[in-house]
Amino acid sequence: MKVEQVLHMKGGVGKDSYGNNSSHPRSVISMVKPILGESIIEVYSAMSSFECLKIADLGCSAGPNALLVVSEIIDIVDEICRRLKRPRPCLQAFLNDLPGNDFNAVFTYSLPSFYERLEREKGTKFRNNCFVAGVPGSFYGRLFPPNSLHFVQSSYAIMWISKAPKELVSKTGSSLNKGNICVAKTSPTAVLEAYLEQLKRxxxxxxxxxxxxxxxxxxxxxTTMGSINSNDPLTIWEFVGLKLNEMVAEGLIEDEKLVSFDLPYYAASVKEVKNVIEAEGSFKLQKLESFSIDRDDYIKKADNDHVVDKTARSAIIARDIRAVGEPILASHFGQDIMDDLFCRFEDGVLDYMEAHKCQYINIVMSLTKKDV
Known part of the structure; x- marks a missing residue:
């Protein structure tokens, strides 16, 4: 099955849905807000006052985060207009993700409250000058007409590559990354190089x-998840792989099922993304920053009363990873093992994270299209 048919977050509004388990990406979006403000000011300053500001959020997913950046951009533009005493521009926002994304949830649950907030805080006129549309399709291809967008943002999406590299299988048909579902510390150099080349393409x-x-x-x-260097891959998906190996050893999953699964995921280093940007040549790199946070940092910050114990933290992390990984894992291994898999994940994830000092490296890139 093609990746674009199965790579999407868990939809709906249930307890395991991405919409109810996406606080970590939301916290990272908030951290990037100062850079977002700088870019929007730059874009707005170059516009004529009568233009419609056209923006796109690529890999928006579903849930409350789908319209978070759009809301922040509206607030930034509103403040600029008040300060400069310029009329507010019309705004058109495009929400993009793969066709399997739960766009219905976005437009049924998130968009009405988004418009209600606009009308309440900005007035009816502002609300009537903001238009939101969905654009399903892969961002590894054209999505919009030429020269039609002023600003594009993407958060936690481009580490999902278009496919697992075909070079992970040797000429004799054996797996080069046996026992792993992604780039891991035990992966041979050939696996890392194959993933890197796919990321570059x-x-x-x-x-x-x-x-x-x-x-x-x-x-x-x-904004993307990254790695400090090629020898320090993100380890949370390695732990998912360990639990799958455990289930293979117990006869709950066929060994061939695991051998034939490779996650289309690569967390690049700062140097690797910089090299691609410079080699492609269309954009000027204004900022390239990285910062690390603990995988459960957002849980600790939200726990003001210190009531979330280790068991509760493990459950939250397990639901977060399940909301992201279940659709593609279930498409390959079957839905019937998902409860068992993530129960095992929950039982050991915090001990594993502490033992391996798991952190998420976040890379933020601010780019401006060069004059042609």
Whole structure:
């Protein structure tokens, strides 16, 4: 089955849905807000006052985060207009993700409250000048007409590559990454190189397509999970792989099922993404920053009364990872093992994270399209 048919967050509004388990990405979006503000000011300053500001959120997913960046951009533009005494521009926002994304949940549950907030805080006129549309499709390809967007943002999406590299299988048909579902500390160098080359191909195509769609001097902010270097891969998905191996050993999953599964995921280093941006050449790199946070940092910060114990933290992390990984894992291993898999994950995840000092490396890129 093609990746674009199965790669999406868990939809709906249930307890295991991404909409109810996406506080970590939301916290990272908030951390990036100062850089977002700088880019929007740059974009707005280059616009004529009568233009419609056109923005796109690529890999928006479902749930409350789908419209979070759009809301923040509206607040930033509103403040600029008040300060400069300029009329508020019309705004058109495009929400993009793969076709399997739960767009119905976005437009049924999130959008009405988004418009209610706009009308309550900004007035009817502002609400009537804001238009939101869904654009299903892969961002590893063209999505919009030429020179039609002023600003593009993508958060926690581009580490999901278009496919697992075909080079992970040897000429004799054996797996080069046996026992792992992604780049792991035990993966041979050939596996890391294969994933890196796929990332380069995909990210270059992503940049080339956005260069066609963004106006001259338009801006883009990309936030992705990364790694400090190629020898320090993200380990949380390794732990999922360990639990799958455990189930294989107990005869609950066929060994061939595990051997034939490779996650289309690569957390690049700062140097790796910088090299691709410079080689592709369409964008000027304004900022390239990285910061690390504990995997459960957002849980600790929200726990003001110190009531969330180790068991509760483990359950929250397990639901978060399940909301992200279940659709693609279930498509390969079957839905019937998901409860068992994530129960095992929950039981040991905090001990594993502490033993391996698991942190999430976040890379933020601010880019401006070069004049042509």
């Amino acid at each position: 995909d990210f270059e195509l992503f940049l080339r397509c956005r260069a066609e769609e963004i106006v001259s001097r338009g801006c883009m902010i990309l």
